Amino acid sequence: MMGRNPFTLIERHPCCGGEVHFLSHQSQELGLPARVSIFLPAKALAGDRVPAIHVLAGLTCTQETFLIKSNAIRHAADHGLALVAPDTSPRGADVAGEDDAYDLGTGAGYYVDATTDPWAAHYRMGSYVRRELPALVEEHFPIMAGRRGIMGHSMGGMGALAVALGDAGAWQTVSAFAPISSPSQVDWGHKVTDAYFGGHEAEWAQYDPCLLLEAGMTHPGTLLVDQGLDDEFLSRLQPERLEQAAKAAGQSLTLRRHEGYDHSYWFVQSFIQDHLKHHAEGLL
Known part of the structure; x- marks a missing residue:
């Protein structure tokens, strides 16, 4: 039997035959209110349980960004799949300096669990997206238990790959757009090491897709991955390292490189249909 529904509805909008819900709830992992967006296709509104794809946005984004900008909803509706979009970090943690830079703190949770004060109390996006949020939406919405896919863009692509590789049995499908393939090796990740992990590089072992593959x-x-070759962050994303690590590990990887495409959601929109098809084939 379902327990008390912890979600508070902020907005509801009809879309593509289904509904988009913008919600908030008190997160046990984050110790703060968290916001999440969910798309429920027509079949779910009729009472049938459907598989869900968890979609993770990138740096500076919110729980609304991926659903609004990617055009994923139209294709999810065609396949009868739900979409679950968490925020990218805690909000209101009151950590000194958390609003000073776009690549650390607010909007930049990196889907990891911080281990060092003052970040450790609330910056626990790793456990939130891996365990707490899937369990809650499967209990309180018409979403199949344990029938999950995950995808993301940029920082979210990194998170999607790390979540799926770290607990493959819990996630049937995975894909990414322009993921930060080896965060421990680039400046974005170095900031995380110093702040969230107290300088301990070994903490990246459970979150860095390349390190996970190497282990x-x-x-x-x-793994379906799309990468634009005119991406302004290409040197930080290092798709070649992901390709090498996957090959060495015997991991099946489809890495598609696209001339002329950048890092924006215009790039994501261009290939999102392929990603929804990829997930539908593994979930339905």
């Missing part, structure tokens, strides 16, 4: 953590499905 033998693989996914039974194919």
Whole structure:
């Protein structure tokens, strides 16, 4: 039997035959109110449980960004899939300096659990997206338990790959757009090491997709990754490292490179249909 529904509805909008819900709830992992957006297709509104794809946005984004900008809803509706979009970080943690830079703190949770004060109390997006949020939406919405896919863009692509590789049995499908493939090796990740992890580089072992692959953590499905070759952050994203790590680990990877495409959601929109098809084939 379902327990008390912890979600508070902020807005509801009809969309593509289903509904988009903007919600908030008190997160046990974050110790703060958290916001999440959910798309429920027509089948779910009729009372049938459907699989869900969890979608993770990138730096500076919110729980609304991916659903509004990616055009994923139209294709999710065609396949009868739900979409679950968490925020990118805690809000209102009152950590000194959390609003000073776009790549650390507010909007930049990196889907990791901080281990060092003052960040450790609330910056626990790793556990939130891996465990707390999936369990809650599957209990309180018409979403199939344990029938999940995950995808993301940029920082969210990194998170999607890390979540799926770290617990392959819990996620049937995975894909990413322009992921930060090896965060421990670039300046974005160095800031995380110093702040969230207290300088301990070894903490990246459970969150860095390349390190996970190098440790033998693989996914039974194919990783679908799209990368624009005119991406202004290409040197930080390092798709070649992901390709090398996947090959060495025996991980099936489809890495598609696209001339002329940048890092924006115009790039994501261009190939989102392929990603929804990829997830539908593994979830339905």
